[in-house]
Amino acid sequence: EIAERDAPANPVQLLRSGKRAEDIFPLGQPVPGGLWMGSRPHLPDSLPVIGASLSRPGLWYNFGHGDSGFGLGPLSGRLLADLITERDPGLDILPLSPLRFLA
Known part of the structure; x- marks a missing residue:
């Protein structure tokens, strides 16, 4: 998800894509520990x-x-x-x- 750095976590996209992946390819049991979400750092001009x-x-x-x-x-x-x-x-x-x- 692309959101503001301090926006509350919204796992909807991750859950939907996980479900679609499971429909195509059985992935088995989820990894214990739940979902991890965090922001990705970007430089001010978005260039490397x-x-x-x-x-x-x-x-x-x-x-x-x-x-x-x-x-x-x-x-x-x-x-x-x-x-x-x-x-x-x-x-x-x-x-x-x-x-x-x-x-």
Whole structure:
């Protein structure tokens, strides 16, 4: 569910999707402990940070993917590898720079 950080937990979407998954594929008994819900952190501009640290030579950043980390992981890993090895990443990575927050 996409909701405000301090909104009360609403498990309706999770319960419905669990029921649909069970209809398609029997999942067996639920894991003990109940449902866990929490907010996902997002950067102010909703873009990940990919690039070199200004203050620590050799330190590279690749974080802040929010809800899309699993899907963007391979691409951001490739971008980071290109940056580290000084290859052309094939796109403008300036909007992802950690330096964008210094202004």
